[in-house]
Amino acid sequence: MPLTDLTHAELLAFRPEVQEPADFDAFWRRTIAEARAAGGTAELTPADTPVTQLIVEDLVFPGFGGEPVRAWVSRPLHADGPLPAVVQFQGYGGGRGLAGENVAWALAGYVHVFVDTRGQGSGWGSGGDTPDPHGSGPATPGVMTRGIHSPETYYYRRVYTDAVRAVDATRDLPFVDASRIAVTGGSQGGGIALAAAALSDGVAAAMPDVAFLCAFRRGVEVAGGGPYLELATYLSVHRDEVADVFRTVSYFDGVNFARRIHVPTLFSVALMDTVVPPSTTFAAYNHLAAEDRAIEVYPFNDHEGGGAAQWRAQAGWLAARFGA
Template identity: 35%
Template sequence: MPLIDMPLEQLYSYKGRNPRPEDFDAYWERALEEMRAVDPQIELVPSSFQVPFADCFDLYFTGVRGARIHAKYVRPKHAPEPHPAIVQFHGYSWHAGDWSDKLNYAALGFSVFSMDCRGQGGSSEDTGGVKGTTLNGHIVRGLNDHPDNLLMRHIFLDTAQLAGIAMNMPEVDADRVGAMGGSQGGALTLACASLEPRVRRLAPVYPFLSDYKRVWEMDLAKDAYAELKTYFRHFDPRHEQEEQIFEKLGYIDLQHLTNRIKGEVLMSVGLADTICPPSTQFAAYNNITSPKTADIYPDYGHEHIPEVSDRTIQFMLEL
């Protein structure tokens, strides 16, 4: 098989390239304090889409900086209470998906919460308010401002807040909550369980948002990571601020967060992935200290991978 990255044995030991800011832990503790101080003002609105075995709701809550965040909530009608729950996260620029996408887990007795990322393809608000560019991407949004204003910081916090809301639902067993998603959704799965360590099981698929400097050095700042190249071309064409830029991106680099995860992890990786290179995924994976398994698919890239959905269901059923 042609290699687009390191050999597999090296991937299992690679710990990442992007710098970690010295105040990283204080940064995220401050962020979590801000999140916990928010009154979420939770609202459940019955959806026009309904099925016989579950109730479907549009769930709204207030996140950091006053944004109203939307999630689809599917609650099984006949499952014993309290029962397990899944929080789901979508790919970059997309949305929570169709209601029917959640029915397999609801039929198995899980409540399902699927979040729209603020400012992307769904119904969640983006309250804005950053200095500098808002062009072509959420990774770089806020990069010209104080690190506390990075948009991805707010989205990471939204994931943890949603997981906490799910855990507080009377019908949900807070000790049996899992998280899942692919690409950006895989990244947000890891972010969610890093910031809300009560999440018991995680199933990220080819996670995004890890080891930005490695992406750059592989000349893969294109496709999903194209905004990195755009940012340098517009704001630092001679790369005079390269070190400071990558260090600031380190605040929202998953490889530095994942050592907080307490739940069990099943991560799916395609070794032919040129969108989220395998080494960047392993940078996040190798910093996880809780029980973990990497499912390796040598011939697959950033695409639908057979068996992943089935293996994820089997993994989550152990909740």
């Protein structure tokens, strides 16, 4: 398989200018404030699972507009005192899956909050449980163009807000050390993690893997497959909407969130990735405001990235920062 993008040396220097709306911060302050003002309370109930050596619970918390979003919360069965937490977001098309299916972080001694993605969960994996009760104007199949005509209606406004509210709910769990909360995710989940790290109160570390939703225009222009092509298909039909579409997605671009992230951050990238061009991930990484930052590079991997090897790298990196 050939390299799909720039060489490693070129990627290290790749720092493109990405459109940033003048009201970017005001837009997100208002959006998050409205979601918090919508109210609602989080509820935690025992999950139906054969797992017996961990506590696994079903969390329902208020997301965008106060609408219910679900997550699995897994934690060690016997633990003294509040624990550090890892809030994880899912990749494109996937959901939170089955209770007890994803428990590696809990086995490593963390409270693991695995967040469902509204309106997804039927593309692969074991399913999701969170609907997205909002309509859309003309769009291509998938979620990339839902509500694309305005940042107010764009699908990822709801998803990113859900992510912030997931961190809010995690911070309020009595068994969580609110000073040690990390966010993570792969692909779409990595892009969501960047937004959560930039917009949330109290995130102490971020670990985005093969992060999607960064440098949108570059992704649309060079991706060989995957969700970026939904935008390309839409624009091939709606030829007069190019400027408007890229203005909308600029409010959701991981590069603009990276500029606002100051906590320790560990990225990963795969140089033969056909879905998330490595230059889009490096665009975010190279704009990162954090001083404590690192990126794991997998030269011969596609979109699977580092897989379990990357999780081991994350676990060691996070333990060094959280003292876990």
